[in-house]
Amino acid sequence: MPKSRIRKKADFTPPPPKQATAIKLGNRGWVAPVMLAFFLIGLAWIVLFYVTEGDLPLKALGNWNIVVGFGFIAGGFGVSTQWK
Numbered sequence: 001m002p003k004s005r006i007r008k009k010a011d012f013t014p015p016p017p018k019q020a021t022a023i024k025l026g027n028r029g030w031v032a033p034v035m036l037a038f039f040l041i042g043l044a045w046i047v048l049f050y051v052t053e054g055d056l057p058l059k060a061l062g063n064w065n066i067v068v069g070f071g072f073i074a075g076g077f078g079v080s081t082q083w084k
Contacts, residue, residue, distance in 0.1 A: 028084055035079045042072030 046069035048056050058065060
């Protein structure tokens with residue numbers, strides 16, 4: 001029986017190195033000032049409501065002024081999720 005040919009294996013060539021790509025996070029410089037502004041406006045709204053015994057900031061809203069103040073604070077927390 002004839003001998004089969006011996007196949008020569010190809011030399012291993014490593015894959016080319018991958019280029020490192022920079023991750024661009026974007027410009028998020030606005031997040032911290034807006035977040036702090038929402039927190040401070042909400043706090044000031046609630047404090048002003050209590051100090052003026054309900055006359056300010058909007059007398060027509062009555063006790064809903066507290067909800068508005070907490071709404072600003074919640075908005076601050078919402079904006080804080082964009083901070084990187």
